[in-house]
Amino acid sequence: MHAAVRELEAEAGRDALTVPLVAARAGVTPSTIYRRWGDLQELLGDVAVERLRPESDPADLGSVREDIEHWAVDFLEEMSSPAGRSYIRDALAGDPDGSNAGRCSAYAVEQIEIILGRAERRKEIAPALDVLVDHVVAPMMYRILFRPGLMEAQYARDLVTAVFYRFLPLP
Amino acid sequence: MHAAVRELEAEAGRDALTVPLVAARAGVTPSTIYRRWGDLQELLGDVAVERLRPESDPADLGSVREDIEHWAVDFLEEMSSPAGRSYIRDALAGDPDGSNAGRCSAYAVEQIEIILGRAERRKEIAPALDVLVDHVVAPMMYRILFRPGLMEAQYARDLVTAVFYRFLPLP
The missing domain is CATH 1.10.10 (Arc Repressor Mutant, subunit A)
Incomplete structure (x- = not known):
């Protein structure tokens, strides 16, 4: 189907x-x-969520800061593309019980958890998962959905910089 | 209509x-x-945006911190209610050119600008508008849309606290 x-x-x-x-x-x-x-909208929602599923693990560049930044830049580029925006809208529209939206969010969380798992093995200090969702993922998705327009990769980098400067736990 | x-x-x-x-x-x-x-979806989108329009200026409680916190708690309560969630979804679904979404975002920006205007007249130090959009409004909307479930007022307060502790410009 x-x-x-x-x-x-x-x-x-x-x-x-x-x-x-x-x-x-x-x-x-x-x-x-x-x-x-x-109905058609629910079928399209299901197809859209499937397309939003990441195809591979996030790149391992050797440090949590670089891994998060690389992932965020990729995420912003994919989600803010015309195809990405239309999948997100389809996913939210054909979603009577909110489960599609939950699956979209779970995809981002899984990717970030992989990066944070590596950071733990490297004994790096890293921001908490919830901080990354609230202050990196959420601002990108908010702008994609509510403030249509060109999204620059620099915006993703600035969010990551803000989190690493302002939200890092004490060592 | x-x-x-x-x-x-x-x-x-x-x-x-x-x-x-x-x-x-x-x-x-x-x-x-x-x-x-x-079509019906665009009509419902238009009606939904109209209902999301704030009916009054944000409360003036005498300090920018209290004004932002009060506004954020109200915003979260309204938007995360079953009616609020359904208006947001209708606004995003019946929106072929993204203009409804832009109007929703503009409503929040206008309310915050009123609060920041008061802060300026009181000569208070305040977070920048973009910081409040990215780190208070966006996380609330992201959770409302992508992580359905009960939203506690404390979540809004914690976001405001984080912004006032971590993002305030130097005097």
């Missing part, structure tokens, strides 16, 4: 998608889709 | 809304709605 949505989107554009079209492409009846997803 | 949507929502629930129903209640033809809003 996910492949059918992706193919049709590439061929005909997102606005042309309908449940009968997706069903025909996937070789199922429309009622199969309605039973499993409720 | 906004009144028609509000009445029907109260009577029949949000999921029962259709363009012909809203048109009939408002005494117009459905094509009037399609011409002006495109």
Whole structure:
């Protein structure tokens, strides 16, 4: 079903998608889709979340500061792209119970936890997970959703710098 | 049109809304709605943004710290309520060009600017507007959208405390 949505989107554009079209492409009846997803928006939400799933672990550059910065710059670039913005909106729109949104947030948390796990093994001082979510991830997502416009990589770097200067626990 | 949507929502629930129903209640033809809003989702987005508009200036409690804290606690309470969450989602969903999201963000900025204007007249040291947006507003909105669950007023207070301890410019 996910492949059918992706193919049709590439061929005909997102606005042309309908449940009968997706069903025909996937070789199922429309009622199969309605039973499993409720409606087109929920199916699109599910497909969007799947596309927002990170494909690999964050890069290991040897220090927590560099790892976080590299991850944040990548995250901002992907999420603020036209495709990224449209996936985030689809994920939030087709999400009656908030579970898609929770999955999106969990992806970011998992990536950050990998980086913080490495920091612990290297015995580095690192910001807390919640601090990174509130003061690096949240500002990026807020601007992507509420203040449309070009997002510069420098914005991600500045947030990381602020957290490392202002929020680091004492050694 | 906004009144028609509000009445029907109260009577029949949000999921029962259709363009012909809203048109009939408002005494117009459905094509009037399609011409002006495109579809039901855009109309609901417009109505939602209107409801998110603050009804009054933030309280003046005599100090910038108290004014920001009071505003943030109120904002979190309103936005994280079931009604607030559904308005935010409607605003983001029925928003093909991102203008609704921009209006939501502008409302918060205007309220904070009023508080910062008072601080300036009182000659108080205050955090910058962008710092308050990135480190108080954004974390609250991120949790409301991506980590559904109960939001405690203490969370808003802790964000304000962090900004006043960690981000205040030097006198």
